[in-house]
Amino acid sequence: MKYAQLTKEQFEELHEEFSLFLATQKIDITKWEDIKSNNPKMADEELNIFSDLVWEKVLGKANYLEHFSKYSINLFKCDENNMQRIVVKTNRKDFDFLNKENFNWFLDNSKDDSLEYLKGLKAHSKERSVEIFELIEQGAIVSDGTLFNAIFKIIG
Numbered sequence: 001m002k003y004a005q006l007t008k009e010q011f012e013e014l015h016e017e018f019s020l021f022l023a024t025q026k027i028d029i030t031k032w033e034d035i036k037s038n039n040p041k042m043a044d045e046e047l048n049i050f051s052d053l054v055w056e057k058v059l060g061k062a063n064y065l066e067h068f069s070k071y072s073i074n075l076f077k078c079d080e081n082n083m084q085r086i087v088v089k090t091n092r093k094d095f096d097f098l099n100k101e102n103f104n105w106f107l108d109n110s111k112d113d114s115l116e117y118l119k120g121l122k123a124h125s126k127e128r129s130v131e132i133f134e135l136i137e138q139g140a141i142v143s144d145g146t147l148f149n150a151i152f153k154i155i156g
Helices: 008-013 015-024 029-038 040-061 100-108 128-137 146-155
Strands: 064-068 072-078 082-090 115-123 141-143
Touching (some): 040 128, 064 128, 064 146, 072 128, 072 146, 082 146
Antiparallel strands (some): 082 115
8 A cells, every 4th residue: 555545534525436446346335345244355455445546636636735833834835856845933932823813923924033934945755646645644734835825925
């Protein structure tokens, strides 16, 4: 398995797609119930294959990621060959980017001296989708890139 198996909730959300996937394997509901009961290893393998297919589709479309913590924001732009990263840090101990009021203050005061911006670019050291998945596993979320692009304009 290349990624992680989808959760029960994710499988429930994708039940129609999973049914179509099983149909491509010539597995109907009766056969699937039999496999789950009598061959759990094979059932698990089918779940793993489907999970990887879903992750590949999601990761292939992911171009921006965001990861927020109390004192920093990490923003990523994931191109085909490279990953750009912007880090926004604060040296204020009373600040929390996870707090809506503090975050709004940051948006209105993006040039304040208490904020520090770092940026970098690196070539993918692994397959692009694997690097994106690892960032998601560490807490990043897929975004539309609005914040990345806004901050990129500020710092050039």
